[in-house]
Amino acid sequence: MKWVFLVALSITLCSAMPRFPRIQYKMPEQLPPNYVQSWFTSFVDHFGSGIETFQMRYFSKNTYWTNNTQAPGPIFFYCGNEGAIEMFIENSGWIDQLASQMGAAVVYAEHRYFGQSMPFGNRSFTSPQNLKYLSPHQALGDYAYLLQNLKIMYYDAPVIAWGGSYGGMLAAWFRMKYPNLVVGAIASSAPIFHFMGSVNPEEFNEIVTNDYAMVDTNCVPYIKTAHDILGVWTRNSTLWWQLQEIFNTCTEVITYSTASNIINWIDNALTYMAMTDYPYETNFLEPMPANPVNVACSKFNNLADDATDAEILAAIRDAVNVYYNSTGNNTCNLVDQQYDNGLGDNGWDYLSCSTLVMPIGSDGVHDMFLPQPFSISAIDSYCLQTWGVAPVTDYAKIFYGSSTNPLGPLRYASNILFPNGSLDPWQSGGVLESIHANSVIGFIMQGAAHHLDLRTPNPSDPEDVVTARNTEKQLIKYWLATAK
Amino acid sequence: MKWVFLVALSITLCSAMPRFPRIQYKMPEQLPPNYVQSWFTSFVDHFGSGIETFQMRYFSKNTYWTNNTQAPGPIFFYCGNEGAIEMFIENSGWIDQLASQMGAAVVYAEHRYFGQSMPFGNRSFTSPQNLKYLSPHQALGDYAYLLQNLKIMYYDAPVIAWGGSYGGMLAAWFRMKYPNLVVGAIASSAPIFHFMGSVNPEEFNEIVTNDYAMVDTNCVPYIKTAHDILGVWTRNSTLWWQLQEIFNTCTEVITYSTASNIINWIDNALTYMAMTDYPYETNFLEPMPANPVNVACSKFNNLADDATDAEILAAIRDAVNVYYNSTGNNTCNLVDQQYDNGLGDNGWDYLSCSTLVMPIGSDGVHDMFLPQPFSISAIDSYCLQTWGVAPVTDYAKIFYGSSTNPLGPLRYASNILFPNGSLDPWQSGGVLESIHANSVIGFIMQGAAHHLDLRTPNPSDPEDVVTARNTEKQLIKYWLATAK
Numbered sequence: 017m018k019w020v021f022l023v024a025l026s027i028t029l030c031s032a033m034p035r036f037p038r039i040q041y042k043m044p045e046q047l048p049p050n051y052v053q054s055w056f057t058s059f060v061d062h063f064g065s066g067i068e069t070f071q072m073r074y075f076s077k078n079t080y081w082t083n084n085t086q087a088p089g090p091i092f093f094y095c096g097n098e099g100a101i102e103m104f105i106e107n108s109g110w111i112d113q114l115a116s117q118m119g120a121a122v123v124y125a126e127h128r129y130f131g132q133s134m135p136f137g138n139r140s141f142t143s144p145q146n147l148k149y150l151s152p153h154q155a156l157g158d159y160a161y162l163l164q165n166l167k168i169m170y171y172d173a174p175v176i177a178w179g180g181s182y183g184g185m186l187a188a189w190f191r192m193k194y195p196n197l198v199v200g201a202i203a204s205s206a207p208i209f210h211f212m213g214s215v216n217p218e219e220f221n222e223i224v225t226n227d228y229a230m231v232d233t234n235c236v237p238y239i240k241t242a243h244d245i246l247g248v249w250t251r252n253s254t255l256w257w258q259l260q261e262i263f264n265t266c267t268e269v270i271t272y273s274t275a276s277n278i279i280n281w282i283d284n285a286l287t288y289m290a291m292t293d294y295p296y297e298t299n300f301l302e303p304m305p306a307n308p309v310n311v312a313c314s315k316f317n318n319l320a321d322d323a324t325d326a327e328i329l330a331a332i333r334d335a336v337n338v339y340y341n342s343t344g345n346n347t348c349n350l351v352d353q354q355y356d357n358g359l360g361d362n363g364w365d366y367l368s369c370s371t372l373v374m375p376i377g378s379d380g381v382h383d384m385f386l387p388q389p390f391s392i393s394a395i396d397s398y399c400l401q402t403w404g405v406a407p408v409t410d411y412a413k414i415f416y417g418s419s420t421n422p423l424g425p426l427r428y429a430s431n432i433l434f435p436n437g438s439l440d441p442w443q444s445g446g447v448l449e450s451i452h453a454n455s456v457i458g459f460i461m462q463g464a465a466h467h468l469d470l471r472t473p474n475p476s477d478p479e480d481v482v483t484a485r486n487t488e489k490q491l492i493k494y495w496l497a498t499a500k
Numbered sequence: 501m502k503w504v505f506l507v508a509l510s511i512t513l514c515s516a517m518p519r520f521p522r523i524q525y526k527m528p529e530q531l532p533p534n535y536v537q538s539w540f541t542s543f544v545d546h547f548g549s550g551i552e553t554f555q556m557r558y559f560s561k562n563t564y565w566t567n568n569t570q571a572p573g574p575i576f577f578y579c580g581n582e583g584a585i586e587m588f589i590e591n592s593g594w595i596d597q598l599a600s601q602m603g604a605a606v607v608y609a610e611h612r613y614f615g616q617s618m619p620f621g622n623r624s625f626t627s628p629q630n631l632k633y634l635s636p637h638q639a640l641g642d643y644a645y646l647l648q649n650l651k652i653m654y655y656d657a658p659v660i661a662w663g664g665s666y667g668g669m670l671a672a673w674f675r676m677k678y679p680n681l682v683v684g685a686i687a688s689s690a691p692i693f694h695f696m697g698s699v700n701p702e703e704f705n706e707i708v709t710n711d712y713a714m715v716d717t718n719c720v721p722y723i724k725t726a727h728d729i730l731g732v733w734t735r736n737s738t739l740w741w742q743l744q745e746i747f748n749t750c751t752e753v754i755t756y757s758t759a760s761n762i763i764n765w766i767d768n769a770l771t772y773m774a775m776t777d778y779p780y781e782t783n784f785l786e787p788m789p790a791n792p793v794n795v796a797c798s799k800f801n802n803l804a805d806d807a808t809d810a811e812i813l814a815a816i817r818d819a820v821n822v823y824y825n826s827t828g829n830n831t832c833n834l835v836d837q838q839y840d841n842g843l844g845d846n847g848w849d850y851l852s853c854s855t856l857v858m859p860i861g862s863d864g865v866h867d868m869f870l871p872q873p874f875s876i877s878a879i880d881s882y883c884l885q886t887w888g889v890a891p892v893t894d895y896a897k898i899f900y901g902s903s904t905n906p907l908g909p910l911r912y913a914s915n916i917l918f919p920n921g922s923l924d925p926w927q928s929g930g931v932l933e934s935i936h937a938n939s940v941i942g943f944i945m946q947g948a949a950h951h952l953d954l955r956t957p958n959p960s961d962p963e964d965v966v967t968a969r970n971t972e973k974q975l976i977k978y979w980l981a982t983a984k
Contacts, residue, residue, distance in 0.1 A: 059892070061632060062547075062637075062895075062899075063546075063547045063635050063637040063638055064631075064632035064633050064634065064635045064637075064638065064854070064855075067884075067888075067889060067890045147548075148545060148548035149548050150548065151547055151548045153546075153547040153548075154547055154548065157899075160898050160899070161898065164894065164897075164898050193677060194898075194899075194909070195909055195911075195912040196901050196909045196911075196912070197898075370548070371548075400551075404551075405551060406551045408543070410648065411546075413648075414644050414645060414648050414678075414681075415546075415641075415644070415678075417680050425678070425679055425680045427679075427680070428679040428680070428912075428914070430912070
């Protein structure tokens with residue numbers, strides 16, 4: 017009976033872990049040229065009062081800027097999201113390129129509680145009291161204050177907000193809530209509707225599954241079978257030594273927790289590869305080949321029809337190592353450490369537990385994963401235990417609107433572009449269609465993964481991405497012309 | 501030398517006292533019929549996360565409401581301002597009357613930190629930590645949450661936001677920031693531009709002066725002369741016994757602080773009478789006659805051409821007692837206590853020190869007061885000393901826009917009506933002209949004081965107020981029709 021109890025408890029804990037996948041960037045070794053780091057004194061709390069301030073970091077580049085008092089070049093303002101700001105500079109080369117064409121200054125603002133912008137230094141994550149200022153609203157407050165200040169130096173130049181993923185949500189919300197500071201926003205792959213009551217939590221994993229299904233017909237069945245095998249093996253402690261051997265884990269598989277983490281480790285990789293299924297080599301946590309989903313699926317090609325369970329597991333191990341270890345440098349697999357690589361993850365985990373609860377689940381029928389329905393009560397208990405907070409599930413709905421309300425706030429917004437990628441699972445919460453023509457525009461770029469349009473143009477880019485970048489350029493010109 | 505030093509110190513302290521006049525209502529003995537008190541559990545901090553909640557109070561009245569699932573009557577939602585919510589129910593009879601005509605439900609929400617809506621009970625004002633959640637942004641967060649909840653009960657009925665004075669600012673901002681929750685706003689006498697950099701701080705007192713000048717040509721010169729006399733007498737301690745006798749003060753005039761408080765006591769009354777110069781009897785702190793400014797000016801009528809200084813001071817004492825003591829019940833004058841009558845004033849003082857620093861000053865040339873230029877450094881030191889906070893003077897400008905920015909956020913708003921009174925000094929920060937026709941409309945009601953339009957219709961109302969109420973009714977109908 018003791019064993020059964022332990023398993024039951026572990027399942028609960030395991031499914032309580034919120035899984036909000038995001039691209040895990042590696043810190044770039046050096047930035048593109050001429051980005052200068054600066055610090056700005058902002059208020060810890062913008063919505064009450066207080067004399068507490070902190071230093072937020074931003075980078076700016078003025079080499080392209082049209083320095084003309086009467087007709088200054090615009091400011092391209094990137095709304096930093098969940099990570100050190102350098103990573104977004106490194107992975108948004110299109111913004112830099114367009115700035116050079118349009119005489120724009122470029123500013124990248126770092127999101128509070130990420131990178132080096134810590135409101136309470138190295139005590140920022142030590143208590144709920146210190147963490148309570150981590151929210152999208154407060155981050156937008158920082159950006160508003162910073163911009164108000166910068167505009168003085170830039171002759172009140174018009175501002176275009178940019179962002180990808182959560183940064184795209186911030187860019188869109190920035191234009192919605194501060195239309196006087198920002199003339200328009202490019203909100204790439206921004207799942208602004210991915211909240212309770214306005215999203216189907218299982219759609220995300222259906223899209224991931226579909227990305228693999230499109231590659232070849234055997235891929236999803238093998239991944240599904242591998243999950244079924246793991247569902248059995250992880251619950252049978254006499255088979256754990258085999259899991260340890262096949263998956264070459266860095267830690268011994270002697271607890272249910274480690275055994276089941278193998279499944280999480282696999283699912284993270286499968287999801288991230290779908291999100292970052294770019295048509296050329298990229299460099300995230302580790303270098304990844306072009307079209308990683310195709311490469312991953314190819315690992316099942318050599319399986320015989322009568323492949324053993326162990327062979328199928330070995331194949332999925334190789335498939336996910338396209339993400340974790342394409343260089344072959346890792347000598348073992350860190351199945352226990354995927355959730356724990358630095359402050360960035362902590363900040364995102366806190367946001368996922370407070371104002372940004374984005375429901376994701378799987379039913380095991382319409383997707384290739386084991387069934388793990390989204391459960392708000394599991395999230396609740398995890399968040400209370402981990403951060404001492406209760407999720408505010410209707411925060412985004414109330415403050416920024418939802419897709420289900422026909423009179424939602426986007427109806428009142430203008431000058432926001434929402435590009436989405438057809439391969440990107442986050443399109444499940446995106447603005448896929450225009451809300452009103454020429455003003456709040458959403459569309460899908462065929463063949464594109466998560467905010468591919470923001471990356472440096474590449475000969476392998478799908479046609480739709482080339483078109484999208486051109487649309488961005490034309491729209492920005494139009495917004496700037498009509499703002500005057 | 502010691503005496504000189506004391507005086508100098510006192511002058512500094514005295515002028516450091518922020519003077520942000522507001523109508524001082526008396527708590528009504530009973531409410532209009534059928535208003536039911538309820539409590540709503542709201543979050544202490546809407547913009548981070550946390551599990552702390554508090555009980556906010558609201559009143560609602562459903563007797564007029566068209567209870568029809570398909571076409572429910574609208575909700576008239578009053579955005580409570582700085583005081584116990586009963587006072588605004590009592591003094592906004594027009595909202596009730598229009599609700600009866602339009603089949604509307606009426607909801608009056610109490611502003612946090614006022615009345616009985618105390619986030620930390622009777623410890624709400626005891627520390628900067630407990631006070632930091634007192635701000636317009638947080639109050640609007642309460643209203644958004646409350647409305648989201650109420651709309652379920654009211655079949656998602658469309659909502660009209662109402663408010664007068666600071667409540668009008670909240671109503672306008674509510675529509676600007678939450679257009680999905682509110683289809684339109686009546687923002688009566690709302691000085692949403694009365695902030696640093698977008699208002700002339702001395703205009704307020706010029707308008708007050710003008711209200712008295714319009715009554716008769718002698719009134720302002722007498723008030724001015726009385727101020728000049730007081731400027732001398734309060735600084736000469738050998739004359740304090742005479743001040744005590746003439747002004748019949750409840751406390752002895754034995755300090756410069758009490759002596760100079762006589763001037764503040766006078767100026768408050770002169771200002772409040774201008775703000776509440778209604779054409780019929782009203783009942784604020786004490787009952788006031790119709791057209792109190794006229795009645796006050798009449799107190800100078802019997803002065804001889806060679807009236808003594810003491811006679812002129814006695815006349816201004818009688819003039820301001822039109823405000824403080826028209827019943828004659830007070831046996832002495834509480835010149836030291838005007839700033840200290842209950843929690844409502846504390847909350848307003850804190851707001852004036854944090855997010856709502858509304859600059860007011862006098863130059864003694866274009867107004868009838870002693871020169872007291874607006875000084876942000878004086879405000880700074882007062883606020884730090886009193887509340888431990890530093891004013892955030894650009895809060896409203898950044899979050900809600902200002903009149904000086906041609907691309908201000910009102911350009912992006914719609915469905916807001918800004919009625920202003922020609923007698924009301926707060927028009928100095930009001931929206932006096934339409935920003936765009938049929939959508940964001942400002943105008944002046946000739947002969948009206950502070951948000952007279954919201955009060956119960958009265959045969960003595962000026963014609964412009966009757967017209968304004970009709971405009972409000974027609975616009976609300978139009979907003980409701982176009983919202984569907």
